[in-house]
Amino acid sequence: MASSTGHTRNPFTEVETPAVGVKLEGLTKSFGDHVVLDNITLSVEPGEIFVLMGPSGSGKSVLLKHIVGLEAPTSGRVLVDGHDATSGETREKVRMAMVFQAGALFNSLTVYDNLALYPREHRVADEAGIKDKVMRALQILSLEDAAKKFPSELSGGMKKRVAIARALVMEPQLMMYDEPTSELDPVMSATISEIIASLKDEYHVTTLVVSHDRELALNIAERVGILMDGKLIFLGKPDELRQPKDEQVAAFLYPKIDLKHPRYKKLET
Ligand SMILES: Nc1ncnc2c1ncn2[C@@H]1O[C@H](COP(=O)(O)OP(=O)(O)OP(=O)(O)O)[C@@H](O)[C@H]1O
C-alpha cells in the first residue's frame, strides 16, 4: 500500500521517514569548452516518479552523477532533501541508491554476496540480519532462486533485477535508475517498468529514472523531462507526449526511419 502521509516506508523495517526531494538550481556543467548541462532548473518532488529522457550524449548520466555527488557543478547547485549534493554529509543524511547503466555487479561475487556487500561494509546488522534483508530484497524482485548464482550465469533482465535488488538493500529514500531497460526485449522492459512503478507505489520512494524508453516514460512517469543540447526542451505530464506539438520533441520520441535522411552523416562528425 502506498503511504498516504508523504513518507517513504522502509521495505525491511516498515519504519516511515519523510520522503525526500531533489532540486537542481541553475545547474551548469562543462568539461573544458563542452557545456553539457546549461543552466538547468528542476525539482523532483518527494515521492514522485520522474523520468528524464534525452538523446545519447545529452548529459543524463552526468546529471545523475551530480545528485549522488560524483560530479560537482561548474555553476549552480544541486540539493537533495535541502542538502548540497557535493557535501559528504548529504550521503549520510539521505539514503540514496543508484541502479547504474551497466549494472555494475561484481562478477566474482554471487548474487547474494553482491547484495550483502553494502550492508556488510556499513555494518548495518549482524550476518543474520543482513541475510533477512538480502533474502527479502531477492523475494521482492522474484530472484530467490538466483542467490547462489554468479552474474555471468544470469540473463540481461535478471542482472537488471539484481542491480535493483542491490539498490533496495540500501533502504533508499531516493532511488535513481540509469537506463534500466536498455538492451532488454519489450516484454522484459515492461516488467522492469512495472517493478520500478510498484517499488515507488509500495514504499513511496522518490524515483528518478533516466531512460530512452518511450513506453516506460509514457506508462510509469508522473512527470517527464527531455534534455537536449544542454537544456530541458520539455517538462510536463507524460500524456502531453502522446502527440507532441513541439517538432524537436516529436522527432526525438517518434523518429521516422528515412533512408534518404542525412542523420547518419551528422554522426560521423
Ligand atoms: N568525465 C567526463 N569528462 C569529459 N566529458 C565527459 C565526462 N563525462 C561525460 N562527458 C561528456 O558529457 C556528455 C554527456 O554524457 P552522458 O554520459 O551524461 O550522456 P547520456 O545522456 O547519459 O548518454 P547515453 O544515453 O548514451 O547514456 C558526453 O558528450 C560525454 O562525452
Ligand SMILES: [Mg+2]
Ligand atoms: Mg547515460
